[in-house]
Amino acid sequence: MRFEGAVVGERVVAPKEVQHLNAARESRLHRFLIAFLAGSAGVLIVWIVVVFGRPMRVSAQTLHYATSPDATNGEKVYKGGCIACHGPDGKGAPVENTVFKRPDTFPDFTDCAGTTPEPNGNWKAVIVHGGPSRGLSQIMPAFGDLLTDKEINDVIAYMRGFCKNVHHDPLGELNLPRALVTEKAFPENEIVVSTAASASGAPAWTTDIIDERTIFDARTQLETDVPVNYADQAHNWTAGFGDITLALKREMFSSLRTGSILSLQGGVLLPTGDSKRGFGAGTTQFEPFAAFDQLFKENTFLQTQLGADLPVDTSVAPRSMFWRVAVGQAMAPDHMLGRLFSPMVEFLAVRDFTPGASTNWDVLPEMQITVSRRQHVRIGFGVREPFTNTNGRTPQVLFYFLWDRADGKLWNGWR
Ligand code: HEC
Incomplete structure (x- = not known):
C-alpha cells in the first residue's frame, strides 16, 4: 500500500x-x-x-505474570474443569457426549493457524469472564470465581501445548x-x-x-x-x-x-x-x-x-x-x-x-x-x-x- x-x-x-x-x-x-x-x-x-x-524477558507477555505459568499444574486444571467440553486432545469432546450444540467459532486448540495468532490475553478474558464477555457463546462458562489467577495462567500454558508447531509461527x-x-x-x-x-x-x-x-x-x-x-x-x-x-x-x-x-x-x-x-x-x-x-x-x-x-x-x-x-x-x-x-x-x-x-x-x-x-x-x-x-x-x-x-x-x- x-x-x-x-x-x-x-x-x-x-x-x-x-x-x-x-x-x-x-x-x-x-x-x-x-x-x-x-x-x-x-x-x-x-x-x-x-x-x-523495558526489553521483554523470557516468558514475558502482554499479560503480567507474578510467577511463570506452570503447564503441569495447568493440565490438572484442564482435566478437572475443561475436558468435558474441550476434550482430552483440545479438539472438543465427542459430539455424542456433549449436550450443547457447537457454535461455528468452537475452538480446535490443535489448529495452530487458528490459535497461534490469538494472544493469551484473549483466551484469558474468555476464561475469566465467560464466552459472552467476548461476544461468544454462553456455553463457555466464566471461571473467574472458580479458579485463581495463577490456575488460569497455568491452564492457558497447558492448552498452548495442543498446537505442535508453536515455535515456527509468529x-x-x-x-x-x-x-x-x-x-x-x-x-x-x-x-x-x-x-x-x-x-x-x-x-x-x-x-x-x-x-x-x-x-x-x-x-x-x-x-x-x-x-x-x-x-x-x-x-x-x-x-x-x-x-x-x-x-x-x-x-x-x-x-x-x-x-x-x-x-x-x-x-x-x-x-x-x-x-x-x-x-x-x-x-x-x-x-x-x-x-x-x-x-x-x-x-x-x-x-x-x-x-x-x-x-x-x-x-x-x-x-x-x-x-x-x-x-x-x-x-x-x-x-x-x-x-x-x-x-x-x-x-x-x-x-x-x-x-x-x-x-x-x-x-x-x-x-x-x-x-x-x-x-x-x-x-x-x-x-x-x-x-x-x-x-x-x-x-x-x-x-x-x-x-x-x-x-x-x-x-x-x-x-
Ligand atoms: C460447558 C462446556 C465448556 C466448559 C466446561 C469449558 N468450555 Fe471453553 N468453550 C466452550 C464453548 C462452547 C466455547 C466456544 C464459544 C464460542 O465460540 O462461541 C468455548 C471457548 C473457549 C475459549 C475461547 C477460544 C477462542 O476461540 O477464543 C477458551 C480459551 C476456552 N473455552 C477455555 C476453556 C477453559 C480453560 C476451560 C476450563 C477451565 C473451559 N474452556 C471450559 C465450552 C466450554
Missing part, C-alpha cells in the same frame, strides 16, 4: 508541483530547522522507549495495533477500509480498500489494496480508481522472548489510476520494504518501516524512499482484558531520489480503539501534519475501519 502516492494534496491534487517543490533547494535556516525537528523526533522516540519500555502478542500509515511486520488476516482526506484547500480524499490474508502458511501474507479517489478539481467532482497494489509479505524472524518481529515485503503498484487526473503515477512501480516491530514490557511498542518506490518509467514519477516510525502504548482496563486503547504517534519521511531533493517529514498523532465486544473490529483515527516542505502539502484527517476476519463474521460478536 502506498499512502504517499495516494495521498491527497501531495501527488493527487498537485502531482507535478510537489516534485518541483521537493527539488527546490532549501535555505540554510530551513535545513537547520529540518535537522532540528528530525533530531527532536528521534530524541522523543528514544526518550519514550527508555522511560516506558505469536499473536506480536500483532501490534495497526498504525494509520506505517505498515506492521505481523502477517495479518484482516480487511481495512482506510480514508485520508485533506483538511484544508480543495476537498479531496482517497479511500483504500485493503485485503490482507495469510497464504501458504501463517508467515506469508498477500495484500491487495484498491484505492478510490475523489477530488474537487476546479469545482468539478471527479472520482476514479488509483493504482492497485499487490504485495507479498514474509515474516523473517520473530521472538516473544525479545518482543521483536521482522518482515520483508515486495509489492507492485499497477498503473490502474488515471494519472492525468492525478489519481495514479502513470507507470508500474515496485515497492520493496522491511518492517521491524518491537514490543516492550509495559506494552509500549515501536513499529518501523523502511522502503522504496521504484517506478519503471522514471520520467513520469521519481524514485523515492520512505522511512516511518510509530511509537505507541497499548492499554486496557481489567489488567489488559478489557477494551483496548492504543494512542500512537507516527513520524513519516519520504524523499525523492532527484538531485537536491529534501525530505518531507510528517507527524501523525492518532488513536486506535477496539469497538466490538469480541475486539475483532477496530477503528483508528488521527491527523497528519506536514512539518517540512509544507508548501503545497496540506494536513490530512485519516480514519480506518478494521475487521479481523479470523475472529468471526463482521456482524457477530458485538453483544
Whole structure:
C-alpha cells in the first residue's frame, strides 16, 4: 500500500508541483530547522522507549505474570474443569457426549493457524469472564470465581501445548495495533477500509480498500489494496480508481522472548489510476520494504518501516524512499482484558531520489480503539501534519475501519 502516492494534496491534487517543490533547494535556516525537528523526533522516540519500555524477558507477555505459568499444574486444571467440553486432545469432546450444540467459532486448540495468532490475553478474558464477555457463546462458562489467577495462567500454558508447531509461527502478542500509515511486520488476516482526506484547500480524499490474508502458511501474507479517489478539481467532482497494489509479505524472524518481529515485503503498484487526473503515477512501480516491530514490557511498542518506490518509467514519477516510525502504548482496563486503547504517534519521511531533493517529514498523532465486544473490529483515527516542505502539502484527517476476519463474521460478536 502506498499512502504517499495516494495521498491527497501531495501527488493527487498537485502531482507535478510537489516534485518541483521537493527539488527546490532549501535555505540554510530551513535545513537547520529540518535537522532540528528530525533530531527532536528521534530524541522523543528514544526518550519514550527508555522511560516506558523495558526489553521483554523470557516468558514475558502482554499479560503480567507474578510467577511463570506452570503447564503441569495447568493440565490438572484442564482435566478437572475443561475436558468435558474441550476434550482430552483440545479438539472438543465427542459430539455424542456433549449436550450443547457447537457454535461455528468452537475452538480446535490443535489448529495452530487458528490459535497461534490469538494472544493469551484473549483466551484469558474468555476464561475469566465467560464466552459472552467476548461476544461468544454462553456455553463457555466464566471461571473467574472458580479458579485463581495463577490456575488460569497455568491452564492457558497447558492448552498452548495442543498446537505442535508453536515455535515456527509468529505469536499473536506480536500483532501490534495497526498504525494509520506505517505498515506492521505481523502477517495479518484482516480487511481495512482506510480514508485520508485533506483538511484544508480543495476537498479531496482517497479511500483504500485493503485485503490482507495469510497464504501458504501463517508467515506469508498477500495484500491487495484498491484505492478510490475523489477530488474537487476546479469545482468539478471527479472520482476514479488509483493504482492497485499487490504485495507479498514474509515474516523473517520473530521472538516473544525479545518482543521483536521482522518482515520483508515486495509489492507492485499497477498503473490502474488515471494519472492525468492525478489519481495514479502513470507507470508500474515496485515497492520493496522491511518492517521491524518491537514490543516492550509495559506494552509500549515501536513499529518501523523502511522502503522504496521504484517506478519503471522514471520520467513520469521519481524514485523515492520512505522511512516511518510509530511509537505507541497499548492499554486496557481489567489488567489488559478489557477494551483496548492504543494512542500512537507516527513520524513519516519520504524523499525523492532527484538531485537536491529534501525530505518531507510528517507527524501523525492518532488513536486506535477496539469497538466490538469480541475486539475483532477496530477503528483508528488521527491527523497528519506536514512539518517540512509544507508548501503545497496540506494536513490530512485519516480514519480506518478494521475487521479481523479470523475472529468471526463482521456482524457477530458485538453483544
Ligand atoms: C460447558 C462446556 C465448556 C466448559 C466446561 C469449558 N468450555 Fe471453553 N468453550 C466452550 C464453548 C462452547 C466455547 C466456544 C464459544 C464460542 O465460540 O462461541 C468455548 C471457548 C473457549 C475459549 C475461547 C477460544 C477462542 O476461540 O477464543 C477458551 C480459551 C476456552 N473455552 C477455555 C476453556 C477453559 C480453560 C476451560 C476450563 C477451565 C473451559 N474452556 C471450559 C465450552 C466450554
